[in-house]
Amino acid sequence: MKFLTLLTLLTFLISNALHAQSTPPKDSTGHKAQADKLFLAGKYQQAKELYEKAKQVTGNENDDYLIMQLENCDKCLGFWHSIQELSKDADAAKVTMTVYEKILDINPKDSTVQATLMTNYWTLAKQRYQQLDFQRAGELFRKVSGYPQSPYTAEARVLADSSDIYAKSLTEGFIAPDVEVPAAYASGLKGISNVIANNMKYPEKAAKEKISGKVWLGFIINEKGKVIPESVRVIKGIGGGCDEEAIRLIKLMNNWSPAVKWGKPVRFQNTFGITFSLGKE
Incomplete structure (x- = not known):
């Protein structure tokens, strides 16, 4: 009987010990929570510093989430460095937009990148529309309307629809020819x-x-x-x-x-x- 009691107690203690090892420690310092907020706001350098501090807390050294977020911070910081370099080249606008989109792939809630892309796409879409490049204009207008809180959403949707119509008109011969005075x-x-x-x-x-x-x-x-x-x-x-x-x-x-x-x-x-x-x- 005593043996069974001791065995039960030992099993209980081992189970608790294993559970304590498998459960990540709480964010007692608050660094992880603060870092998450900074990351979502697009402040990657500040977020990285706090993730590193959170990782230094005993038990967090091998935390998969912290390791992943530190890697994401490094990627986004690298992309921003690339954007700064590309900004020196007037012909690199298309590549720059692609780099911005890579940042959004990692952090879809980066409002700074969203606003930048939205404005650039809106300007480019209108240029393509005026140049009668309706297929590309439609693609860009749809991108603009897809961004949350875009001030251009309603107009972009209308212009995207119009672009699709005119793009089809071009291929089917219904677009107005070059005349001095239209009908x-x-x-x-x-x-x-x-x-x-x-x-x-x-x-x-x-x-x-x-x-x-x-x-x-x-x-x-x-x-x-x-x-x-x-x-x-x-x-x-x-x-x-x-x-x-x-x-x-x-x-x-x-x-x-x-x-x-x-x-x-x-x-x-x-x-x-x-x-x-x-x-x-």
Whole structure:
């Protein structure tokens, strides 16, 4: 009986000892918690110093988390050093952006890097848009809208969508050619809105299935300001009968001022979007 009691006591003591060895010590100094906050804020040198202090606490010498975070601090500091060197080269902007993204791969919450990338991408996206490089512009606008708390999110999403439409228009021949004066509806956007408002018949299927959104179409306006019926095509549709209704509405818009090139009216390739909204029905 005494033997069993001693064996039980010995087993209990060994179990406690093993548990004490496998459980990492608490962050009694608070260094680890402070370092984590600094790391998330992008202050890698200060974070590294505190991680090193936390690692010096007895029992923390082989702490996997601290070792990993020290390595991450070194990586981010190395990236920042590279950025400083690259900033001296005016042609290294693309490489610099890649280095910033590598920092975000390690620390997605680095607000300084987020803000820098967001601003740079926004500027670059607008440049690409103006240069008619719509595919690249769309990619960049989507990156901008993906950053938390971006002041450009709403506008970036709209421009990303427009970029996709125009990129497709370029490949399908619907983008406006180089003319002196583009075609314009005689009574402006108000006139177009009136045609849509007075003639739109919301498709029964779309209403039943609660389909709404914008249908983008491409079409050609001839030298007399008339839409060529067979040229009307859907670039991006939403289904439910809305695509067909949008085509019908475009064909009703025959009061355009023709485009002008070399002082003469010419055919004009145009792109236009018609919105279907159940909230207005």
